[in-house]
Amino acid sequence: xxxxxxxxxxxxxxxxxxxKEEISESMKRDFLGGRGFAIxxxxxxxxxxxxxxxxxxxxxxxxxxxxxxxxxxxxxxxxSKSPLTEGYGxxxxxxxxSVHLKKAGYDAVVVEGKSERPCYLLIEDESVKILExxxxxxxxxxxxxxxxxxxHGGNSGILVIGPAGENLVRISTVMSQKGRAGGRPGMGAVxxxxxxxxxxxxGTGNVSNFDDSRVRELGRKGYEEIKxxxxxxxxxxxxxxxxxxxxxxxxxxxAYNFREGIFEFSREMDGYVLEKLDVDRKGCPMCNxxxxxxxxxxSGQRAELDYENVGMLGxxxxxxxxxxxxxxxxxxxxxxxxxxxxxxxxxxxxxxxEKGLIEERIGWGDFEAAQRLTVAxxxxxxxxxxxxxxxxxxxxxxxxxxxxxxxxxxxxEISAYNCHACPGxxxxxxxxxxxxxxxxxxxxxxxxxxxxxxYNKEKVEKLIEFQRIRGGFFESATVCRLPWVEVGFGIxxxxxxxxxxxxxxxxxxxxxQIGDRIYALLxxxxxxxxxxxxxxxxxxxxxxxxxxxxxxKMGGIKVDRKSxxxxxxxxxxxxxxxxxxxxxxxxxxxxxxxxxxKEISV
Ligand code: PTT
Ligand code: SF4
Numbered sequence: 001x002x003x004x005x006x007x008x009x010x011x012x013x014x015x016x017x018x019x020k021e022e023i024s025e026s027m028k029r030d031f032l033g034g035r036g037f038a039i040x041x042x043x044x045x046x047x048x049x050x051x052x053x054x055x056x057x058x059x060x061x062x063x064x065x066x067x068x069x070x071x072x073x074x075x076x077x078x079x080s081k082s083p084l085t086e087g088y089g090x091x092x093x094x095x096x097x098s099v100h101l102k103k104a105g106y107d108a109v110v111v112e113g114k115s116e117r118p119c120y121l122l123i124e125d126e127s128v129k130i131l132e133x134x135x136x137x138x139x140x141x142x143x144x145x146x147x148x149x150x151x152h153g154g155n156s157g158i159l160v161i162g163p164a165g166e167n168l169v170r171i172s173t174v175m176s177q178k179g180r181a182g183g184r185p186g187m188g189a190v191x192x193x194x195x196x197x198x199x200x201x202x203g204t205g206n207v208s209n210f211d212d213s214r215v216r217e218l219g220r221k222g223y224e225e226i227k228x229x230x231x232x233x234x235x236x237x238x239x240x241x242x243x244x245x246x247x248x249x250x251x252x253x254x255a256y257n258f259r260e261g262i263f264e265f266s267r268e269m270d271g272y273v274l275e276k277l278d279v280d281r282k283g284c285p286m287c288n289x290x291x292x293x294x295x296x297x298x299s300g301q302r303a304e305l306d307y308e309n310v311g312m313l314g315x316x317x318x319x320x321x322x323x324x325x326x327x328x329x330x331x332x333x334x335x336x337x338x339x340x341x342x343x344x345x346x347x348x349x350x351x352x353x354e355k356g357l358i359e360e361r362i363g364w365g366d367f368e369a370a371q372r373l374t375v376a377x378x379x380x381x382x383x384x385x386x387x388x389x390x391x392x393x394x395x396x397x398x399x400x401x402x403x404x405x406x407x408x409x410x411x412x413e414i415s416a417y418n419c420h421a422c423p424g425x426x427x428x429x430x431x432x433x434x435x436x437x438x439x440x441x442x443x444x445x446x447x448x449x450x451x452x453x454x455y456n457k458e459k460v461e462k463l464i465e466f467q468r469i470r471g472g473f474f475e476s477a478t479v480c481r482l483p484w485v486e487v488g489f490g491i492x493x494x495x496x497x498x499x500x501x502x503x504x505x506x507x508x509x510x511x512x513q514i515g516d517r518i519y520a521l522l523x524x525x526x527x528x529x530x531x532x533x534x535x536x537x538x539x540x541x542x543x544x545x546x547x548x549x550x551x552x553k554m555g556g557i558k559v560d561r562k563s564x565x566x567x568x569x570x571x572x573x574x575x576x577x578x579x580x581x582x583x584x585x586x587x588x589x590x591x592x593x594x595x596x597x598k599e600i601s602v
Contacts, residue, residue: 032476053193058196077475139163237275312416319367394406421557428440
């Protein structure tokens with residue numbers, strides 16, 4: 001099929017062996033790319049293994065739209081069995097590595113085994129080398145990015161882990177370009193467990209498209225439409241930080257470990273404050289609406305800010321200064337820690353301290369303590385040992401009812417949306433296939449603008465529609481969804497892009513079916529890897545059901561447990577899964593996944 005490089009690169013670090021495999025036509029047709037390729041490979045090849053053992057594998061996968069001359073296409077999926085959740089984990093990263101990988105002639109790389117010594121991969125078209133990385137080990141992700149750029153050229157695609165990944169910290173991510181982070185559920189630790197510090201990718205070829213001139217024409221029109229959007233100017237000023245004031249107004253900003261939904265100091269750190277501090281803009285390749293805002297942090301160094309980072313390292317831990325948040329953000333980037341999980345872990349500990357569950361006194365907003373904790377987590381030392389496996393583990397260790405306010409689903413920390421008064425978004429976190437991520441179904445804006453407090457089937461249908469488009473299509477195609485979400489870029493463009501690139505006509509109905517197939521296999525994966533996996537894995541934390549916020553117009557409101565259960569039942573029904581959230585045999589058969597039912601005994 002056109003639009004694909006057609007090959008998968010497999011690197012076995014235990015044996016120092018490199019091989020190249022054809023990607024079958026059925027794989028491209030049925031799973032599209034990115035997340036679709038990743039789950040199919042993990043389903044087939046990674047069964048009931050310890051995520052940090054050499055039996056685990058890590059997949060770096062692009063899709064047919066990745067790296068093409070069209071809006072915001074420089075994305076790549078990084079996936080593995082997660083050491084944080086023990087289930088499927090992935091992240092979507094914007095990086096030159098995505099563009100170079102396809103130019104080098106590969107749609108995906110699978111790394112398996114474990115190198116005896118620290119190493120990195122150098123992929124230059126046909127040539128693939130496993131190189132010594134002892135001199136890079138222990139260095140920050142920024143230093144290694146610089147060193148590798150110097151060694152292999154500034155335009156190389158570079159994926160790297162920081163010391164947190166080396167130390168097998170389970171909330172560690174993969175980093176690229178000093179500010180792109182991907183793979184929240186511990187993908188950095190998986191690389192670390194393989195002694196793999198980095199991948200450097202340089203490609204010089206080109207993927208053959210069905211109709212190149214049509215791709216160029218559509219791409220040009222796409223870029224023009226984005227630039228002429230009415231919301232483009234404001235987006236360029238604030239980027240994802242435009243969500244900050246909106247969340248605060250609507251009582252869904254996470255404050256004080258998700259206890260509150262408004263932050264009394266929000267005016268001191270919202271998107272308008274960011275506009276004044278902004279010194280530069282950064283982003284992913286192929287993008288003309290770059291959203292990374294660079295500011296000077298509290299020590300004068302450059303640091304990038306996004307909404308999630310500010311929400312979780314600001315209000316969620318009681319910090320009210322953007323430069324201080326930027327310092328924590330930069331530290332997280334250098335150590336290779338996920339900012340969302342980091343903010344949740346620090347907030348959890350501050351609350352534990354306030355409640356007298358630990359001896360240390362760490363007050364809300366204590367910037368020095370937050371810096372110390374970031375280092376301790378990155379090193380997996382001292383108090384960091386309690387937090388480096390995430391808040392689920394920390395609450396199990398600490399006990400004393402702390403699981404009620406350990407803010408995670410399936411072991412992955414909740415991203416920056418407080419859902420006491422957003423039941424649909426609570427269900428979105430509950431049913432996300434990697435744990436509590438907003439990426440699959442950001443239903444919250446639709447929910448707040450329609451019938452916010454209701455628990456009806458229409459909401460569940462809308463949620464599934466979002467999952468099909470965002471978690472199914474965008475994650476597999478693999479391109480950035482923000483043009484569509486944030487500046488109203490027409491969704492109709494994507495089937496047109498696919499047609500011009502692959503030569504195949506696919507309607508949204510066809511694409512939804514691919515999404516449903518991917519979701520069913522993701523579910524089956526959780527079930528196979530965690531035998532007692534079931535309905536309670538789809539519950540958000542007790543805090544949203546049992547305590548309401550004390551302030552603002554959302555004060556006094558909480559999620560009604562019975563009604564949540566009803567929505568969850570509808571969700572399973574609509575997806576063709578049983579009431580334990582496991583796909584039914586007929587659903588698997590209908591989606592062409594007939595062999596799967598045997599492995600999960602349905
Ligand atoms: C994503 C998650 C997010 S989502 C943010 S801010 W966001 C955090 N960013 C981090 C960071 O920075 N440094 C760090 N050390 N940890 C971080 N953890 C958090 O990671 C990201 C953008 C953003 S910014 C969003 S919403 C969109 N996400 C997309 C997605 O998921 N799929 C898709 N097809 N397109 C998307 N476009 C947008 O991409 P993860 P990135 Mg990210 C400093 O990776 O694991 O999915 O976690 O990849 O290149 O940084 O792009 O307000
Ligand atoms: Fe990257 Fe932001 Fe552009 Fe999306 S909008 S491609 S996340 S810079």
